[in-house]
Amino acid sequence: MSTAVDPTPTDHNTPLPDEPAGESVPARLLRVLLTQRTALLAVLLVVVVVWFWLLGTGGYLTAPYDSNYLASSLINAVPLAMLGLAELVVILSGRSGIDLSVGAIVSLTGMVFGFAYGSWGWPLWLAVILAATVGGALGAINGFLVAYLEFPALITTLATYYAYKSLALVINDQQPISTLDIQHLFSSVRSVELPAIGAFLPPIPLDIFTFLVPTVLVTWLLLARTTDGRRLYAIGTNDVAAQWATINVKVTRFKAYTLAGVISGLVAVVTVAQFASARPDAGTSGNGMALPAITIAVLGGVAITGGIGRVAGVVLASLLVVWLNAGILLAFVGDQGSQFQLLALGAVLVAAALFNGLTNRRYGGAR
Numbered sequence: 001m002s003t004a005v006d007p008t009p010t011d012h013n014t015p016l017p018d019e020p021a022g023e024s025v026p027a028r029l030l031r032v033l034l035t036q037r038t039a040l041l042a043v044l045l046v047v048v049v050v051w052f053w054l055l056g057t058g059g060y061l062t063a064p065y066d067s068n069y070l071a072s073s074l075i076n077a078v079p080l081a082m083l084g085l086a087e088l089v090v091i092l093s094g095r096s097g098i099d100l101s102v103g104a105i106v107s108l109t110g111m112v113f114g115f116a117y118g119s120w121g122w123p124l125w126l127a128v129i130l131a132a133t134v135g136g137a138l139g140a141i142n143g144f145l146v147a148y149l150e151f152p153a154l155i156t157t158l159a160t161y162y163a164y165k166s167l168a169l170v171i172n173d174q175q176p177i178s179t180l181d182i183q184h185l186f187s188s189v190r191s192v193e194l195p196a197i198g199a200f201l202p203p204i205p206l207d208i209f210t211f212l213v214p215t216v217l218v219t220w221l222l223l224a225r226t227t228d229g230r231r232l233y234a235i236g237t238n239d240v241a242a243q244w245a246t247i248n249v250k251v252t253r254f255k256a257y258t259l260a261g262v263i264s265g266l267v268a269v270v271t272v273a274q275f276a277s278a279r280p281d282a283g284t285s286g287n288g289m290a291l292p293a294i295t296i297a298v299l300g301g302v303a304i305t306g307g308i309g310r311v312a313g314v315v316l317a318s319l320l321v322v323w324l325n326a327g328i329l330l331a332f333v334g335d336q337g338s339q340f341q342l343l344a345l346g347a348v349l350v351a352a353a354l355f356n357g358l359t360n361r362r363y364g365g366a367r
Contacts, residue, residue, distance in 0.1 A: 035359060037300065037301030037310070037313045038301075038310065038312045038313050038316055040355070041299075041300070041301075041313060041316035041320055042316060044320055045319055045320050048320060048323055048327065049070070049323060051327075052065040052323075052326075052327035052330070052331075053065050053066070055327075055331070056330070060331070061327075061330040061331055062330050062331075062332075062333060063330050065326070065327055065330055067201070068202045069326065069330075070202075070323060070326065071191070071202040071203060071204055071205075072191065072202075072205070073322055073323065073325075073326040074204065074205050074208055074322065075205040075207060075274065076326075077208075077318045077319060077322040078205070078207045078208060078211055078212045078267075078270050079106075079267045079271060079274075079289065080292060080293065080296060080318050080321065080322060081212055081215075081216070081296070081314065081315055081318035081319075082211065082212060082215050082263050082267050082270070083102050083103075083106075083263070083264065083267055083289055083290075083292075084296035084297050084300065084314040084317065084318055085215060085216065085219045085263060085311065085314055086259070086260035086261075086263040086264055086267075086293065087099060087102070087260070087293045087294050087296070087297040087302070088219070088297050088300070088302055088309050088311065088314050089219065089222075089232065089256045089259050089260055090257055090260045091236075091297055091302050091303075091304060091306060091309065092223075092232050092233060092236045092256065092302070092306055092307060093232060093235060093236050093252070093253045093256040093257075093306060094235055094236035094237070094238075094253075094305070094306030094307055095146075095153065095253070095306065096152065096153055096154065096304075096305075096306075097146070097153050097236070097253070097256070097306055098153050098154055098157060098294065099153070099157045099257065099260050099290070100154070100157040100158050100161050100290045101138070101157040101158075101160040101161040101164055102260065102267075102283070102289060102290050102293060103161070103165075103283035103284045103288040103289035103290045103293075104160070104161045104162075104163075104164035104165040104168065104283060104284055104288075105135050105138045105139065105164055105261055105264040105265065105268070105283070106264050106265075106267050106268045106271060106282055106283030106289055107164065107165060107168035107268075107279070107280055107281060107282050107283040107284050108134075108138065108164045108165075108167050108168040108268075109131050109134045109135045109138070109264065109265045109268035110131075110168075110268035110271055110272050110278045110279065110282050111168050111171050111172060111177065111278050111280055112130065112131065112134050112171075113127050113128070113131040113134075113268055113269055113272055113278060114172075114176075114177030114182055114272060114277075114278025115172075115177065116130050116131075117181055117182065117185075118177045118178075118179035118181050118182040119177060121181075127269075128269055131265045131266065131268050131269050132262050132265040132266055133265070134265055135264045135265020135266070135268065136258050136259075136261045136262040136265060137261065138160070138164060138261050138264075138265075139257045139258045139259070139260050139261015139262065140254070140257065140258045141160060142156060142157055142160055142257045142260075142261070143253065143254035143255070143256070143257030143258050143261075144254060145160075146253065146254075146257060147249075147250045147251075147253040147254040147257070148250055148254065161284075161290070165284050168280045168281070168284075169280045169281070171280070174280055175280075176278055176279045176280065177277065177278035178276070178277040182272060182278060183276045183277070185272060185276065186273060186274075186276040190205075190206055191204055191206065192204060192205075192209075207270055207273070207274075211266060211269070211270050215263060215266065216311060216315060219311055220311040220312075223311060224311075228252065228255060231247050231248075232252055232255075232256060233307055234247055234307075235247060235249045235252050235253060235306075235307075236305075236306030236308075237306065237307030237308075264283075267283075267289075268282070268283070271283065287342070292321070292345065295321070295345055295348065295349045295352075296317045296318050296321060297309070297317075298349060298352045298353065298356070299313075299317040299321070299348055299349065299352040300313030300314035300315075300316065300317035300318075301313040301356075302314070303356065304356075320348075321345070321348065324344055324348075325341045325345075328340050328341050328344055329341070
């Protein structure tokens with residue numbers, strides 16, 4: 001009489017499938033850094049800050065790279081991180097999801113906000129709601145074309161980028177809106193001292209707490225704690241399988257683009273406050289806001305194929321890019337630093353793509 005044998009190992013020291021037996025400590029650290037994007041970004045963030053701090057103390061920078069400078073530069077992280085989150089939800093939806101129109105949405109929505117608050121005399125809270133609504137409506141147009149008409153996201157959002165950019169320019173005859181009410185908004189970007197621990201830390205820009213932190217929390221809750229978030233990851237991984245699982249793929253993808261538009265509308269309010277003016281080219285001048293936002297998303301570990309990405313990675317990637325750019329500005333005299341910022345941004349994007357490819361080939365993807 002034979003006895004059935006339980007095939008499940010009972011030894012608790014048996015390594016997990018993603019932890020090879022006999023793996024050396026350096027190999028384990030390499031695996032952690034390549035598979036855990038947040039760990040890699042945290043290490044790179046420390047390296048960048050320490051490196052520029054050492055250059056500053058050695059007299060190689062034009063100004064001190066200290067905590068006060070780092071805190072003041074966080075104002076640049078607000079629109080960058082928020083638009084990175086907008087790209088996160090869009091790219092997660094799969095089918096080559098991307099939104100090139102976020103910068104143009106910022107410009108057009110900023111002009112609408114400028115009219116409402118600066119010219120029509122609307123209260124601030126109502127003008128902010130209008131900006132979020134208009135941004136959501138513009139994002140919904142993208143979502144309808146991509147999700148329901150199944151147009152390619154790249155072509156669709158490039159077309160709406162040109163359309164929204166043009167509307168932002170002609171809506172006020174290419175002129176900014178700089179009324180007194182708009183100019184007084186500049187005080188909202190002031191820095192504030194944190195309670196209890198403020199004596200030990202430099203003042204932090206107020207927009208971090210009024211716009212960025214709420215956006216990060218809401219996006220994280222939607223993606224990690226709601227049914228819609230799980231559906232978004234599902235359709236990004238395999239929309240055919242998600243459809244067989246009775247998930248409404250079109251509605252879920254449509255919601256992703258709409259949410260990206262809402263976030264872009266809130267970024268418009270931030271840019272109006274920072275510039276003390278509603279500018280028709282606020283999100284499209286120079287290299288625009290879309291490409292840096294996409295860079296932040298990819299650097300943060302968002303898989304361009306969809307279905308993979310975390311809010312924490314996008315936030316850490318934003319800090320890395322902002323503090324890297326801040327250090328580069330101090331490393332050169334005049335406006336040369338801004339040109340090297342573009343070089344650094346391109347190098348970061350290439351490095352992120354290489355890391356993603358290496359991780360996928362060796363470990364099956366990052367988390």
